[in-house]
Amino acid sequence: MTLEEARAALHTARRVAVLTGAGVSAESGIPTFRDAQTGHWARFRPEDLASPGAYRRDPNMVWEWYAGRYRDVTRAQPNKAHHLLALLEREKGDGFFLATQNVDGLHARAGSERLVELHGNLSTARCEACGTVAPLPAPDTFTPPPTCPLCGSRMRPNIVWFGEFLPELALEAATRAFQEAEVALIVGTSGQVYPAAGLALETRRAGGVVIEVNPDETELTSSLTHSVRDVASKGLAALMGEA
Known part of the structure; x- marks a missing residue:
């Protein structure tokens, strides 16, 4: 053809x-997923930041990385x-x-x-308890982790991680x-x-x-x-x- x-x-x-x-x-x-791991994050493998196991081990670190990516994509056009x-x-x-x-x-x-x-989408989070999906606050006011607007539980990034369907x-x-x-x-x-x-x-x-x-x-x-x-x-x- x-x-x-x-x-x-x-x-x-x-x-x-x-x-x-x-x-x-x-x-x-916007860098590819693997290219996004520069600077401080270059010492991590993708699996260290984007898997259920990584989130269980250190949710604050995972949220810090995703909050940075969220700021980046919000600035992009x-x-x-x-x-x-x-x-x-x-x-x-x-x-x-x-x-x-x-x-x-x-x-x-x-x-x-x-x-x-x-x-998934970087601008939203999903409740760990009830599954509610909600938008994140504006990047300049966002301090992770967010809490669910319905039940008050901690929310995770609304992203499909390694090992998830x-x-x-x-x-x-x-x-x-x-x-x-x-x-x-x-x-x-x-x-x-x-x-x-x-x-x-x-x-x-x-x-x-x-x-x-x-x-x-x-x-x-x-x-x-x-x-x-x-x-x-x-x-x-x-x-x-x-x-």
Whole structure:
């Protein structure tokens, strides 16, 4: 499939599903999960900061790290890739679905609404006792850990950690959307983290077209219909004729 054919397939498709990863937010200055461990945090492995075991051992340390990431993403702004996907949603209407592995909330801030955040969101916390999810205070007034507005118990970051399952309803909705999609876009993700990476294969098995936007070859490349070798904003602009 050529770029022109990929562009035509996206243009005519009534049902489009999109999976995004860290490469989409990189252009907003947000480091990938592993790149975020710099300075004081460079001596920690990801598992030291993002697992249930780490939180049980030292919840204050884990919250300190997440509070820093929360401040960083609050300062960041959606980039052209986020805005192009919001535009694509407006064009496709109910036939559009976006699943993101990112936890920065930038898709929603750019206007995306038909959206699931598979790995959670840095701007919210979840009660350890009753499960209530609530927004965090503004970064300049936030002192972790937060307490539940309903029961007063301690809250944890509302993030899917190593060893935890993705939210069941979100994953079911994403799987269904990719199974039904005529065209799926896989944007800025390495294809290494499952089960999210398997969504692309749901579309392929159903006979749909799967287009990757990534400057590098990924674990999924050989199984997909077409690859656009560029950063998210430029690759999406080329596919959508918005360059």
